[in-house]
Amino acid sequence: MIAPIYKQEIVVDKNMHEIIDFMDKATFRPTSTVITRRSFVKGFEFRGSVWSDGFCVIRNSDFQSSLAPMAKASIISINDNSCEVHLEIGPNILTVIFMSLFAIGILAIGAIAIHEIITHGMGGGSVLIMTVFILFASVFFLFLRFGFYSRYKKLKNRMVKLLS
Numbered sequence: 103m104i105a106p107i108y109k110q111e112i113v114v115d116k117n118m119h120e121i122i123d124f125m126d127k128a129t130f131r132p133t134s135t136v137i138t139r140r141s142f143v144k145g146f147e148f149r150g151s152v153w154s155d156g157f158c159v160i161r162n163s164d165f166q167s168s169l170a171p172m173a174k175a176s177i178i179s180i181n182d183n184s185c186e187v188h189l190e191i192g193p194n195i196l197t198v199i200f201m202s203l204f205a206i207g208i209l210a211i212g213a214i215a216i217h218e219i220i221t222h223g224m225g226g227g228s229v230l231i232m233t234v235f236i237l238f239a240s241v242f243f244l245f246l247r248f249g250f251y252s253r254y255k256k257l258k259n260r261m262v263k264l265l266s
Contacts, residue, residue, distance in 0.1 A: 104158075104172045105198045106190035108258055112265050118155070118177050118185040121265070125152045129159055147260075161257055168197050169249035173261050187265050191258050193250060201245070208242055211235045 114121065130146035150159030156176040163170075174190045193201075215235045218228040 103195045104174055104190060104192045105195050106174075107171075107192040107254065108190070110189050110262075112187045112189060112262075113180070113184060114187055114265050115184050117183060118179040121177060121185070121187070122152060122154065122157070124264070125157045125159070129157065130162055161253065161260070168200075169193065169245060169253070171250065171254040171257050173257055175261075175265075189261060189265065191254065191261065201242075204242060208235065208238045211238060 125148070128146060129148040129150055129152050131151060132149060146162045148159035149162040150172070151157060152159070155178070156174070158172060158174040160170045160172050171191055171193055176188045178186045178188075180186055211231065212235045215228065215231040218225075218231055222228060
């Protein structure tokens with residue numbers, strides 16, 4: 103289940119079966135939900151599931167990450183030469199929950215740091231708490247920027263190119 107960030111209805115000048123056939127050939131289907139070294143096979147652009155009227159995939163890479171965005175599409179045939187694709191791209195809902203809890207923790211550390219600075223001034227404990235806040239906020243930013251956003255843009259561009 104994904105939390106869509108990008109939603110679009112695209113009318114494609116391709117037959118529904120052409121899109122499904124391409125995705126079927128470009129998608130590796132892991133046999134297990136547990137991520138192992140066998141979950142990543144070279145030669146496939148995507149990893150996930152393809153069915154008769156849609157697909158749910160992520161980009162296939164050796165880098166194992168739960169931050170990888172997912173693309174989910176349902177395809178409706180309009181006529182013999184065109185179809186309508188409902189495309190959603192976003193992170194897994196569990197990733198959104200985890201990152202939200204992580205952000206709340208960072209904000210709590212920041213609030214404690216500000217309270218300590220106001221109450222006791224820039225003492226040893228205040229500097230330590232502020233340093234921890236800055237480190238965790240930096241890690242959070244790096245996760246969002248390089249773990250999710252850059253992959254999101256690549257997946258979005260590839261899906262839009264594929265479907266146009």
